[in-house]
Amino acid sequence: MNSTIESIRVGKWVVIPRLNKIQLASSANVHVVTPKVMALLTTLIENRNSPLSVDELAQRVWPDRVVSDNSVYQAVAMLRKVLNEESDIDYIERISGQGYRLSTEIDVFNLDSNVVDKKKKTHAYLYISTLFALLIVLLIIYVFGQRQQNDLKSDPHFEAISLAEHLTKSKLPERITKAKQIYTEVLEGSPEHVVAMSGLCNTHMALAIYGSLPESQVDALCRPLLFKALELDSNNADVLTSLARLETLSRKFDQAKVYFEQALSLSNESPMLWHWYGRFHREKNNLDKALDAHLKAFRLAPNNPTVLRGLAYTYLNRRDLKNARKYFERSVEIAPHAKHIALYQLDFYLLNEQRAKAYKVWYERHMTEYSRVYPLHKLSHILFLLSTGNLEEAIQKSEEIQITRQNVTSFNLYVRAGLKWYQQDKQGAIGLLKQRYLLAPEDNHYAMPYIMGLYQTRQYSAAKQLFEKHFRSVSSLNRNVNEHVGVYLLYAMILKKLEQGSKVQEIRALIADHLNGSTKLDIRYQPFWYSLNEEPEQLKTSLFKLLDSGWLPDTNDNIFAIEMHSELIDEVELRDMWLNMLNTTQADLQ
Known part of the structure; x- marks a missing residue:
């Protein structure tokens, strides 16, 4: 050089x-x-x-x-x-x-000094120009803001409305109920008060999240208020946002789009408008647009738990688990009393005893009402029952919802495959996973369960071929190990079955280098790592430590978790002991 x-x-x-x-x-x-x-x-x-x-x-x-x-x-x-x-x-x-x-x-x-100097000058000019433009925008916002404030202060109900808005933001049920009372009293004296109508609807929405109001009742309570408010003021961005929210949750996307476009033409500074616009795009699987909208909502309201959960779920849909957990945890820190947290956390973390117990309490209190708004959760509950060893009830629930007559979606096929596998119909399970994979054969997320199924049914060559098609950066050893240890371990296990020792050694070297220093391998990966390294004593110890930690086979994450772990043990007596311990843990949750 x-x-x-x-x-x-x-x-x-x-x-x-x-x-x-x-x-x-x-x-x-x-x-x-x-x-x-x-x-x-x-x-x-x-x-x-x-x-x-x-x-x-x-x-x-x-x-x-x-x-x-x-x-x-x-x-x-x-x-x-x-x-x-x-x-x-x-x-x-x-x-x-x-x-x-x-x-x-x-x-x-x-890096040449002259080039750097020129870049610095260019950056300085851009900075000054941007700052000047920003000052003009802020001045315009200030002028219009002052006008709006003057209009609000001339309202005879200004003090009552401002207090109700403040109480609603508290996220505490008793304060939200007080806000609801204030809005109701305002409407008794001024039945055409648009802000009070919109505010009353907001209290219904808030009580469905933080209080005891069933979510299934929100639509019926809000629609009459919002339609009347819209007749009185067709350019009220808050009213339009609330209507767009209702249409999004009702999956009437064309009408929701109309409301969103009108609201956005009136306001760009409402965090809830951007939040629900993000949810609208997320429901339609437009994840780039969803993330853009949710980030705008976050910048406007970085401590709003609803905004944070929306951002967290968008990252989760994009398979960015690190950021998904970051913003979900922030939402819980701010509003630990949200009534569906025990349910939400199962989307962001793997199932364990503690989370399973919290979910069972949630299920008894809220499942009936929740499933009226989100019927898809009945499928998720079947996976929970499989994870806790309750196959009989899982079959019963699947028959109640007529799972085989439902629309053939990826999630429907996945749950049916889980039921087949737990009923020991292995070929039936693999057939359903293949059918699911063919719905989106270019999507890695659809491929992984099928690859695992091929591995568990000893179709190692087919598993390797499909893995290398979908995970080229891992199979060529070019993917950063940090957040992909589990994928590397699965590939190594497939290669080991095919006796491709040379590449297995390369993967071992990559993972060993990753673990060199303070990095500690996640407890759920330790058994596979010790198996790969042919350390039988460490392998046995790690498997029983896994059970002691409260681990459960999260069927939502991996249908084959029980077999993948238990089959690492060669000794039949020891394997039976491990399975019996797991069965005891599961029985305590039934």
């Missing part, structure tokens, strides 16, 4: 070859690597358009020595560990049959 170059930008990193330093551009985080690791990086930079084989890397990085392939693997692993820090992409790709190269998704360029 040109010795006059002081520093190079590689993605989000600044590389200083002369000092063996790799520094995060946006912070003071600095890694000092060994000369050979730096030599490996500069070699990959020089040849970033062409993959280099292990032999080529050995010759270029260690020109005066003969080194083993393992030395190259270790250097690549060390470099990956640094560059992949806080990143969703793998900076170093492994191209099957060709070797390693820098990812084509990252930018690489020399």
